[in-house]
Amino acid sequence: MEMPGGTASREVDAVLAAADVLLRVVAGSVAEVEDIVNTPQLRVLVRIHSRGPQNLGGVAAELGVHASNATRICDRLVAAGLIERREDPADRRYVVLELTGKGDDLVNTVLEHRRQAIAGVISRMPAGRRPALAAAMEAFAAAAGGQGTSDGRFTLGSPE
Template sequence: MVATPGPGAAEQATALDEVAGSLMSVWSRAHNAPDVPVPATQLRALLALEHGPMNVSELAAELGALVSSASRLCDRLEASGLLLRDAGRDDRREVTVQLTAEGRGLLERLQVRRRAELARVLADMSSPARQALLWGLLQFQEAVTASPGEPGEPDDSMSLPA
């Protein structure tokens, strides 16, 4: 059953959509630097592997891609030295992929850059505004985690206060 958004939720979603673009722009500046050796799709795969190894099928599901496409993506990342493949011990058809030390280092450098860029923007905000932003984003994260739903399905549990 699809929940219907409460009063004002559509307008709030529109405002959030517009503001989220600014947040994503600031967040992604680090990823678009000239010294980042991988395009956005490959970077998404590295970020998915940041929390630990997974098999290629799981990576494909995480990326919303076909297994064959994820496998080719892994080929490119492995050739770049950012990813390591490991054939399964029980079933050699099940290939696990994980970050190499170089892949982890790249993600760590990007995290430092993202945080510096965010701090630069946050420094231009008042302390109460920064606290309100963080509180709201934490509440948003909690709502997403509590009710992930399917993409495109509205969920009134994620409505922002009026």
């Protein structure tokens, strides 16, 4: 059966099956740190890790919450020693949020878990099929417009 755009249902089903595996990888990496941070807090940490220092307005917009909620989330991250606040040198009305070493380590732990889990799955594939997988996934990502979200919800690794 052909899907819209001439895509065969086998192709769609294969991508859905692979997406299920990738979602389990993400869930497993989040579970590793859920005793330290919750999902919105992890999203903030990954956003800062991938995009550099942020302000509260950007964090609130990314999370889709009011600035007061973003402030509470960031207060908890500061208290946990995962981020630090400082005045924006360009405009002292704004606060800049940066990862601490501890925060950077936590994000790197999550991303490394994802890399290792995916590498483990790939290692169980026939070696001759791995180059085709890489080419197909690169083409798939390019067709979707490249890099996905960088806020931690669905990102599997660091943006390049």
